[in-house]
Amino acid sequence: MTDIARAAGCSQATVSFVLNNTAGMKLSAETRQRVFETASALGYAIPEAATAPIPAEMPNRIGIIVDQIATSPEAVQAIDGLSAAIQERGGLVYVGQSRGDSDVEARLIDDFLQQGISALVYLTIFTREVTPTAALRNAPVAVYLLNCYTANQATPSAVPSEIAGGQRSTHHLITQGHRRIATITGEIWMEAAQDRLKGYRRALATADIPFEQDLVFEGDWSTSAGYEATRKILALPDRPTAVFCQNDRMAVGCYQALKEAGLSIPQDMSVVGYDDEEIARHLHPQLTTSVLPHRAMGQWAAEQILSGTEARASGMTKVECPLIIRASVAPPRP
Known part of the structure; x- marks a missing residue:
């Protein structure tokens, strides 16, 4: 052979x-x-x-390779969205963690193929461009990418529509009458942070609101980063009336800093988050935020597999990040 x-x-x-x-x-x-x-x-x-005539196909068996499973709940949501749809049709889903090791990835693919998989899904925790390994390129089954993509988009992929999500979040604050809006970004080398910031800037430009670099504060997605950035925001001579925190964990820190300063949300400061983590529904007031659509991306992959889409089909699908409006936004005080 x-x-x-x-x-x-x-x-x-x-x-x-x-x-x-x-x-x-x-x-x-x-x-x-x-x-x-x-x-x-x-x-x-x-x-x-x-x-001889090819034997009848077995029920769908799908292999999923994840670079990191335990880092965040998003990977589990994507896997659950995919596996629920596959299992409803009598199929099976196999999951393996590669930790970014190409040798481990190759062994996982070999093991999955021995189990008779008919498709392979490659999932990353951080949205990014990937270069498929030889084992992934040469897999004799359909391959789909979730939360990542190739430079030439030759492999079908699905990623969150982050620019539109950032724009929608900021636009919501603008429609409530806010004109001076600060934002706390994630680590700016990451595509999610870059794209959410692009969306923020687009919303401002569409509303003819000048972009001010002094209103952009870089964080690292953590609660403490949201807390420290909010303290800096409150020290500005001309304090903003709203903050777009580019994930919910930084929004938790923002809430804490605002409440320590004796300010009410949303009466004194409106706050918007991103990701729609479970904590967003338990904050007081409940946090307006955007859904990070990992479950929907998993469902997208299942739809492609069940519909028989060929692995050679190409292109990137951007999955919407819907805005969930709750109680943390109100018009600014007169």
């Missing part, structure tokens, strides 16, 4: 699936024929079973 794979320009796994006539593998007739012709040219006998 190693000889045939090298000469045919495919993976050894592909040769194995062709010669064993493995059910559930979405291999083209051209690929099968190329393997047969290469095997014959090299002098190998082709097993009779390899050319």
Whole structure:
């Protein structure tokens, strides 16, 4: 099989699936024929079973590789969204954590293929561009990317629509009458922070509100960063009337700093978060925030798999981050 794979320009796994006539593998007739012709040219006998009618497909079996599972709840939500849809159709979902190790990833893919998966989903915790490893590129099944994408977008992917989410959050504050709006970003090297800031700037520009760099405070997504940034915001000579915290954990710190300063939310300061973590519903007042759509992205992947979309279909799908309006925003005081 190693000889045939090298000469045919495919993976050894592909040769194995062709010669064993493995059910559930979405291999083209051209690929099968190329393997047969290469095997014959090299002098190998082709097993009779390899050319028999392909067995009926087994129920969908899907493999999911995650770079980090335990870092945040988002990975679990994406997996749950995908697995619920697959299991409703009698399928099975296998999950493995690679920790960004290409060797571990290759072994996981091999193990998943031995289980007869018909599709592979690659999920990252942070939204980013990825360069697929050889094992992922050569997998003989459909491959989908969640929360990441390739530079040429040759592999179908789904990512949050972060720019639109940041714009919608800021626009909501503007519609309530706020004109001086501060924002606390995440670590600015991350795409999520960059895109949410772009959305903030677009909303200001659309409303003819000048952008002020002095109203942008860089955080690190943590509660303490939200607390410290809010203290700086309150020390400004011309204090803003609203704060867009670019995740809910920083919004928790913002709440604490505002309340220590004796200010009421939203009467003295309106606050918007992002991510819609469970804490947002338990703050007082409840936090207006945007949904980070990992569950919806998992459901998107399931829809692609169940609809039989070919792995060679390309393009990036941006999944909406809906704004959940609660009680933390009100018009500024006259």
